[in-house]
Amino acid sequence: MNDLNNYAVIDYTIEKYSNYCSNFTFELQQNRKKIHQPGFHDCFLKRKNKVIFMHIDKCASSTMSNVLKNNNFCDMSFRIKNIEKIKKYFIKNNYKFYAIIRDPKNRYISGLQEFIKRYNPPKKFITFNLQNNKFIFDEHTSPQHCFLFLCQDNCNYLKLDENISQKISSIIDVNIKLPVKNSSQKNIKDICKELFEKYCEKNIKFYELYKKDFELYNISL
Numbered sequence: 001m002n003d004l005n006n007y008a009v010i011d012y013t014i015e016k017y018s019n020y021c022s023n024f025t026f027e028l029q030q031n032r033k034k035i036h037q038p039g040f041h042d043c044f045l046k047r048k049n050k051v052i053f054m055h056i057d058k059c060a061s062s063t064m065s066n067v068l069k070n071n072n073f074c075d076m077s078f079r080i081k082n083i084e085k086i087k088k089y090f091i092k093n094n095y096k097f098y099a100i101i102r103d104p105k106n107r108y109i110s111g112l113q114e115f116i117k118r119y120n121p122p123k124k125f126i127t128f129n130l131q132n133n134k135f136i137f138d139e140h141t142s143p144q145h146c147f148l149f150l151c152q153d154n155c156n157y158l159k160l161d162e163n164i165s166q167k168i169s170s171i172i173d174v175n176i177k178l179p180v181k182n183s184s185q186k187n188i189k190d191i192c193k194e195l196f197e198k199y200c201e202k203n204i205k206f207y208e209l210y211k212k213d214f215e216l217y218n219i220s221l
Contacts, residue, residue: 004038004039004083004084004087004150005038005039005080005081005082005083005084006038007038007083008032008035008036008037008038009035009036009139009142009146009147009149010025010028010029010035010036010138010139010142011029012146012149013025013136013139013142013143013146014026014029016146017136017142017143017146017209019133020133020134020135020136020205020209021134021136022129022134022136022137024119024121024125024137024138025136025137025138028138035139036055036057036139036147037077038083039076039080039083039150040052040054040076040077040080040083040086040150041055041076041077042055042061042065042075042076042077043055043076043077044064044065044068044069044073044074044075044076045073045074045076046072046073046074046172047074049172049173050093050094050095050096051073051095051096051098051171051172052076052090052095052096052097052098052151053068053073053097053098053099054097054098054099054147054148054150054151054155055147056099056100056101056102056144056147056148057111057114057139057140057142057147058102058107058110058111058114058140059099059100059101059102059107059144059160060100060102060160060164060178061100063178063179064100064168064178067168067176067178068172071172071174071176073172083150087150087151090151091154096156097151097154097155097156098155098156098157098158098171099144099147099148099151099155099156099157099158100157100158100159100160100164101144101157101158101159101160101213101216101217101220102144102160102217103160103217104143104144104210104213104214104217105196105200105201107144107213108135108141108196108200108206108210109189109192109193109196110140110192111138111140111141111142112126112137112140112141112192112195112196113185113188113189113192114140115137115138115140115141116188116191116192117185117188118138119138121137123191126195127195127199130195130198130199130200131199133203133205133206135200135205135206135209136209143209143210143212143213144213144216145212145213145216156221157216157217157219157220157221158220158221159217159220159221164178165177165178167221
């Protein structure tokens, strides 16, 4: 693994799964201003409780950010000079890492929607890549576990389901209710569902790529 101070989710994704990446993924890697930044970017820390919530795109991350900010968690998006050092500090001092894991099928459809909304690619571009088992376009379609390389051996997984509010409440010791946010545009959502059903749902290569995500989802609390 390269220097963690400059090693981002997109780098880990390409290193592990380059065969499943579209050309756009490699272009995104070169455009460092558009990628999910290295380190604990968009993660949240509460020193008093020694708790860190990891960020995974399209796993209620925006909603969780608002909840944690309102409950005295510190946004870790500030630039940390030595990621390896702070990572070892957290582990040595028994900080608990948590990550919300979403059903991989639902997340992929949602991630594809996000990719289309952000970059407005031609449908034929997406179709061509899916036909050739290039499922990864950006971080929103990257496997969920790629966001967890800084803590994957020391993480607690929470299943994104109807009980997620109670799970979070018990961890942060505050009674919260996560609002349901659905900003999907129906026309885009329908297109993404159609693409998924045609090129992914019965494609063994899709399940090979997201195998670990399915495993994490199944063992999540």
